[in-house]
Amino acid sequence: MLYEFVQTESMNYPINQLCGILQLSRSSYYAYCSGNTYGLSQERQEQSAQVRELFYENRRRYGSRRISETLKQDGNPIGRHKVRSLMKEQDLTAIQPKSFVPRTTQSRHTLGYAPNLLAEVGLPTGLNQVYVGDITFLPTTYGEWLYLNVWMDLYSRYIVGWKLDNHMEESLVKESLQMAIYKRRPPSGLIVHSDRGGQYAGHSFRELLTQYQVRQSMSEADNPYDNAFAESFFSRFKAELLQKGAFQSKQDAIIEVFDFIERYYNTKRLHSSLGYSTPLKFEKQNQ
Numbered sequence: 001m002l003y004e005f006v007q008t009e010s011m012n013y014p015i016n017q018l019c020g021i022l023q024l025s026r027s028s029y030y031a032y033c034s035g036n037t038y039g040l041s042q043e044r045q046e047q048s049a050q051v052r053e054l055f056y057e058n059r060r061r062y063g064s065r066r067i068s069e070t071l072k073q074d075g076n077p078i079g080r081h082k083v084r085s086l087m088k089e090q091d092l093t094a095i096q097p098k099s100f101v102p103r104t105t106q107s108r109h110t111l112g113y114a115p116n117l118l119a120e121v122g123l124p125t126g127l128n129q130v131y132v133g134d135i136t137f138l139p140t141t142y143g144e145w146l147y148l149n150v151w152m153d154l155y156s157r158y159i160v161g162w163k164l165d166n167h168m169e170e171s172l173v174k175e176s177l178q179m180a181i182y183k184r185r186p187p188s189g190l191i192v193h194s195d196r197g198g199q200y201a202g203h204s205f206r207e208l209l210t211q212y213q214v215r216q217s218m219s220e221a222d223n224p225y226d227n228a229f230a231e232s233f234f235s236r237f238k239a240e241l242l243q244k245g246a247f248q249s250k251q252d253a254i255i256e257v258f259d260f261i262e263r264y265y266n267t268k269r270l271h272s273s274l275g276y277s278t279p280l281k282f283e284k285q286n287q
Contacts, residue, residue, distance in 0.1 A: 027089060149173045162176050164253055
Protein backbone atom coordinates (compact mmCIF):
# COMPACT_ATOMS: atom_id res chain seq x y z
CA MET A 1 0.00 0.00 0.00
CA LEU A 2 1.32 3.45 -0.90
CA TYR A 3 0.63 4.96 2.52
CA GLU A 4 2.59 2.20 4.21
CA PHE A 5 5.46 2.74 1.77
CA VAL A 6 5.55 6.46 2.59
CA GLN A 7 5.45 5.70 6.31
CA THR A 8 8.34 3.26 5.99
CA GLU A 9 10.49 5.52 3.79
CA SER A 10 9.76 8.69 5.80
CA MET A 11 12.81 7.84 7.89
CA ASN A 12 14.97 8.28 4.79
CA TYR A 13 13.17 10.89 2.67
CA PRO A 14 10.98 13.96 3.33
CA ILE A 15 7.27 13.17 3.35
CA ASN A 16 6.60 16.04 0.94
CA GLN A 17 8.98 14.51 -1.57
CA LEU A 18 7.55 11.01 -1.23
CA CYS A 19 3.96 12.21 -1.60
CA GLY A 20 4.92 14.31 -4.60
CA ILE A 21 6.61 11.44 -6.41
CA LEU A 22 3.73 9.06 -5.69
CA GLN A 23 1.13 11.78 -6.41
CA LEU A 24 -0.48 11.34 -3.01
CA SER A 25 -2.25 14.01 -1.00
CA ARG A 26 -0.35 14.85 2.17
CA SER A 27 -3.63 15.40 4.01
CA SER A 28 -4.82 11.90 3.13
CA TYR A 29 -1.47 10.46 4.24
CA TYR A 30 -1.64 12.23 7.61
CA ALA A 31 -5.23 11.07 8.01
CA TYR A 32 -4.02 7.52 7.43
CA CYS A 33 -1.27 7.94 10.03
CA SER A 34 -3.75 9.23 12.61
CA GLY A 35 -6.01 6.23 12.07
CA ASN A 36 -8.82 8.20 10.48
CA THR A 37 -10.55 6.80 7.47
CA TYR A 38 -10.06 8.94 4.44
CA GLY A 39 -12.36 7.93 1.67
CA LEU A 40 -13.31 9.88 -1.42
CA SER A 41 -16.60 9.48 -3.21
CA GLN A 42 -16.42 7.91 -6.64
CA GLU A 43 -17.38 11.26 -8.20
CA ARG A 44 -14.67 13.16 -6.35
CA GLN A 45 -12.09 10.52 -7.23
CA GLU A 46 -13.00 10.89 -10.90
CA GLN A 47 -12.86 14.68 -10.68
CA SER A 48 -9.48 14.52 -8.95
CA ALA A 49 -8.20 12.31 -11.74
CA GLN A 50 -9.52 14.71 -14.40
CA VAL A 51 -7.86 17.67 -12.73
CA ARG A 52 -4.57 15.82 -12.28
CA GLU A 53 -4.60 14.64 -15.92
CA LEU A 54 -5.15 18.16 -17.26
CA PHE A 55 -2.53 19.58 -14.93
CA TYR A 56 0.21 17.26 -16.16
CA GLU A 57 -1.04 17.23 -19.75
CA ASN A 58 -0.34 20.97 -19.76
CA ARG A 59 3.03 20.43 -18.08
CA ARG A 60 2.06 22.17 -14.83
CA ARG A 61 1.23 25.39 -16.72
CA TYR A 62 -2.49 25.53 -15.84
CA GLY A 63 -3.89 26.84 -12.57
CA SER A 64 -7.42 26.32 -11.26
CA ARG A 65 -8.99 28.94 -13.52
CA ARG A 66 -7.79 27.42 -16.79
CA ILE A 67 -8.38 23.84 -15.65
CA SER A 68 -11.94 24.74 -14.68
CA GLU A 69 -12.52 26.46 -18.02
CA THR A 70 -11.07 23.52 -19.97
CA LEU A 71 -13.30 21.04 -18.13
CA LYS A 72 -16.32 23.24 -18.85
CA GLN A 73 -15.47 23.32 -22.56
CA ASP A 74 -15.07 19.53 -22.52
CA GLY A 75 -18.55 19.11 -21.06
CA ASN A 76 -17.40 18.31 -17.51
CA PRO A 77 -18.08 21.53 -15.58
CA ILE A 78 -16.32 21.82 -12.21
CA GLY A 79 -16.27 25.18 -10.45
CA ARG A 80 -12.97 26.96 -10.00
CA HIS A 81 -13.08 26.78 -6.21
CA LYS A 82 -13.62 23.04 -6.30
CA VAL A 83 -10.80 22.62 -8.80
CA ARG A 84 -8.59 24.63 -6.47
CA SER A 85 -9.55 22.34 -3.59
CA LEU A 86 -8.82 19.23 -5.67
CA MET A 87 -5.46 20.67 -6.70
CA LYS A 88 -4.57 21.47 -3.12
CA GLU A 89 -5.42 17.94 -2.00
CA GLN A 90 -3.00 16.60 -4.61
CA ASP A 91 -0.31 19.26 -4.06
CA LEU A 92 -0.63 20.51 -7.63
CA THR A 93 0.86 23.99 -7.98
CA ALA A 94 1.04 25.69 -11.36
CA ILE A 95 4.23 27.31 -12.64
CA GLN A 96 4.17 31.06 -12.14
CA PRO A 97 6.28 33.53 -14.11
CA LYS A 98 8.17 36.24 -12.29
CA SER A 99 6.51 39.62 -12.05
CA PHE A 100 6.65 41.29 -15.44
CA VAL A 101 9.44 43.87 -15.48
CA PRO A 102 10.06 45.01 -19.05
CA ARG A 103 13.63 45.81 -19.99
CA THR A 104 14.53 49.09 -21.61
CA THR A 105 16.09 48.74 -25.04
CA GLN A 106 19.44 50.50 -25.37
CA SER A 107 19.03 51.68 -28.95
CA ARG A 108 22.19 53.64 -29.64
CA HIS A 109 22.16 53.71 -33.42
CA THR A 110 21.89 56.33 -36.15
CA LEU A 111 19.51 54.47 -38.46
CA GLY A 112 16.47 56.51 -37.54
CA TYR A 113 13.28 55.61 -35.66
CA ALA A 114 9.67 55.05 -36.65
CA PRO A 115 6.75 56.78 -34.92
CA ASN A 116 4.58 54.97 -32.39
CA LEU A 117 1.57 54.17 -34.56
CA LEU A 118 -0.11 52.15 -31.80
CA ALA A 119 -0.45 55.33 -29.78
CA GLU A 120 -2.29 56.84 -32.75
CA VAL A 121 -4.54 54.00 -33.93
CA GLY A 122 -5.06 52.08 -30.68
CA LEU A 123 -5.61 48.33 -30.38
CA PRO A 124 -6.55 46.33 -33.50
CA THR A 125 -10.14 45.36 -34.27
CA GLY A 126 -9.33 42.38 -36.49
CA LEU A 127 -6.69 39.93 -37.65
CA ASN A 128 -3.55 40.96 -39.55
CA GLN A 129 -3.80 44.61 -38.56
CA VAL A 130 -0.94 44.75 -36.02
CA TYR A 131 1.99 42.42 -35.40
CA VAL A 132 4.20 43.08 -32.35
CA GLY A 133 7.72 41.70 -32.16
CA ASP A 134 10.56 41.29 -29.71
CA ILE A 135 13.80 39.39 -29.05
CA THR A 136 14.72 37.39 -25.96
CA PHE A 137 17.82 35.56 -24.75
CA LEU A 138 17.81 31.82 -24.06
CA PRO A 139 20.53 30.10 -21.99
CA THR A 140 22.40 26.98 -23.01
CA THR A 141 24.20 24.36 -20.93
CA TYR A 142 27.46 25.14 -22.74
CA GLY A 143 27.53 28.75 -21.53
CA GLU A 144 26.48 30.60 -24.69
CA TRP A 145 23.24 32.41 -25.58
CA LEU A 146 20.60 31.75 -28.20
CA TYR A 147 18.24 34.45 -29.42
CA LEU A 148 14.56 34.12 -30.25
CA ASN A 149 12.53 36.68 -32.19
CA VAL A 150 8.75 36.36 -32.44
CA TRP A 151 5.94 38.26 -34.16
CA MET A 152 2.51 38.11 -32.52
CA ASP A 153 -0.82 39.08 -34.07
CA LEU A 154 -1.96 41.55 -31.45
CA TYR A 155 -5.65 40.85 -32.03
CA SER A 156 -5.53 37.08 -31.52
CA ARG A 157 -2.23 36.67 -29.61
CA TYR A 158 -1.27 34.08 -32.26
CA ILE A 159 2.49 33.79 -32.86
CA VAL A 160 2.60 34.28 -36.63
CA GLY A 161 6.36 34.12 -37.12
CA TRP A 162 9.48 33.24 -35.15
CA LYS A 163 13.14 32.41 -35.59
CA LEU A 164 15.83 31.17 -33.24
CA ASP A 165 19.55 31.57 -33.90
CA ASN A 166 22.88 32.08 -32.15
CA HIS A 167 22.94 35.80 -32.99
CA MET A 168 20.61 38.80 -32.75
CA GLU A 169 21.46 40.51 -36.01
CA GLU A 170 19.03 42.11 -38.44
CA SER A 171 18.46 38.86 -40.34
CA LEU A 172 16.88 37.33 -37.21
CA VAL A 173 13.95 39.77 -37.20
CA LYS A 174 13.72 39.94 -40.99
CA GLU A 175 13.48 36.19 -41.53
CA SER A 176 10.91 35.71 -38.78
CA LEU A 177 8.74 38.46 -40.32
CA GLN A 178 9.16 36.87 -43.74
CA MET A 179 7.82 33.67 -42.20
CA ALA A 180 4.79 35.55 -40.88
CA ILE A 181 4.10 37.27 -44.21
CA TYR A 182 4.45 33.99 -46.12
CA LYS A 183 2.03 32.20 -43.79
CA ARG A 184 -0.54 34.96 -43.34
CA ARG A 185 -0.49 37.01 -46.57
CA PRO A 186 -1.55 40.16 -44.70
CA PRO A 187 -3.11 43.06 -46.63
CA SER A 188 -1.19 46.25 -47.27
CA GLY A 189 -1.23 48.63 -44.35
CA LEU A 190 -0.24 46.06 -41.74
CA ILE A 191 1.51 47.68 -38.78
CA VAL A 192 4.57 45.96 -37.31
CA HIS A 193 5.49 47.30 -33.87
CA SER A 194 8.74 46.73 -32.00
CA ASP A 195 11.16 48.43 -29.65
CA ARG A 196 13.76 50.84 -30.98
CA GLY A 197 16.53 48.25 -31.42
CA GLY A 198 18.88 48.57 -34.36
CA GLN A 199 17.76 45.24 -35.84
CA TYR A 200 14.40 46.81 -36.68
CA ALA A 201 15.97 49.90 -38.24
CA GLY A 202 18.29 48.18 -40.69
CA HIS A 203 18.16 48.79 -44.43
CA SER A 204 17.33 45.19 -45.37
CA PHE A 205 14.50 44.94 -42.84
CA ARG A 206 12.96 48.21 -43.99
CA GLU A 207 13.23 47.10 -47.62
CA LEU A 208 11.06 44.12 -46.68
CA LEU A 209 8.49 46.45 -45.11
CA THR A 210 8.39 48.59 -48.24
CA GLN A 211 8.09 45.55 -50.49
CA TYR A 212 4.93 44.38 -48.72
CA GLN A 213 3.55 47.85 -47.94
CA VAL A 214 3.92 47.34 -44.20
CA ARG A 215 3.85 50.32 -41.84
CA GLN A 216 6.54 50.41 -39.16
CA SER A 217 5.89 51.43 -35.56
CA MET A 218 8.31 51.69 -32.65
CA SER A 219 7.97 52.21 -28.91
CA GLU A 220 8.68 55.60 -27.46
CA ALA A 221 12.19 56.15 -26.16
CA ASP A 222 12.73 54.50 -22.76
CA ASN A 223 9.11 53.30 -22.64
CA PRO A 224 9.09 49.52 -23.18
CA TYR A 225 5.52 49.31 -21.87
CA ASP A 226 4.53 50.21 -25.42
CA ASN A 227 5.64 46.70 -26.34
CA ALA A 228 4.29 45.03 -23.21
CA PHE A 229 2.36 42.30 -25.07
CA ALA A 230 5.49 40.79 -26.61
CA GLU A 231 7.46 41.21 -23.37
CA SER A 232 4.67 39.54 -21.41
CA PHE A 233 4.67 36.59 -23.82
CA PHE A 234 8.38 36.05 -23.18
CA SER A 235 7.84 36.23 -19.42
CA ARG A 236 5.31 33.40 -19.66
CA PHE A 237 7.38 31.56 -22.27
CA LYS A 238 10.48 31.40 -20.09
CA ALA A 239 8.55 30.40 -16.98
CA GLU A 240 6.61 27.60 -18.66
CA LEU A 241 9.20 26.22 -21.07
CA LEU A 242 12.57 26.75 -19.41
CA GLN A 243 11.52 26.41 -15.77
CA LYS A 244 14.94 27.79 -14.77
CA GLY A 245 16.71 25.27 -17.01
CA ALA A 246 18.81 25.63 -20.17
CA PHE A 247 18.96 24.10 -23.64
CA GLN A 248 21.58 21.48 -24.45
CA SER A 249 22.04 22.65 -28.06
CA LYS A 250 20.59 24.91 -30.73
CA GLN A 251 18.79 21.92 -32.27
CA ASP A 252 17.32 21.01 -28.88
CA ALA A 253 16.11 24.60 -28.47
CA ILE A 254 14.49 24.72 -31.92
CA ILE A 255 12.58 21.50 -31.25
CA GLU A 256 11.39 22.68 -27.84
CA VAL A 257 10.44 26.16 -29.06
CA PHE A 258 8.54 24.68 -32.01
CA ASP A 259 6.67 22.36 -29.70
CA PHE A 260 5.79 25.17 -27.28
CA ILE A 261 4.69 27.73 -29.87
CA GLU A 262 3.15 25.65 -32.64
CA ARG A 263 1.75 22.68 -30.74
CA TYR A 264 0.85 24.30 -27.44
CA TYR A 265 0.72 28.09 -27.20
CA ASN A 266 -1.06 28.77 -30.52
CA THR A 267 -3.34 25.76 -30.56
CA LYS A 268 -4.01 24.64 -27.01
CA ARG A 269 -3.29 27.24 -24.35
CA LEU A 270 -6.33 29.16 -23.11
CA HIS A 271 -5.98 32.95 -22.89
CA SER A 272 -8.02 34.97 -20.43
CA SER A 273 -7.81 38.00 -22.76
CA LEU A 274 -9.53 35.93 -25.47
CA GLY A 275 -12.38 34.79 -23.25
CA TYR A 276 -10.53 31.57 -22.41
CA SER A 277 -10.13 30.55 -26.01
CA THR A 278 -6.96 29.43 -27.76
CA PRO A 279 -5.44 31.80 -30.34
CA LEU A 280 -6.25 29.31 -33.11
CA LYS A 281 -9.88 28.90 -32.09
CA PHE A 282 -10.26 32.65 -31.61
CA GLU A 283 -8.94 33.28 -35.11
CA LYS A 284 -11.31 30.76 -36.67
CA GLN A 285 -14.21 32.48 -34.91
CA ASN A 286 -13.13 35.93 -36.08
CA GLN A 287 -12.09 35.39 -39.67
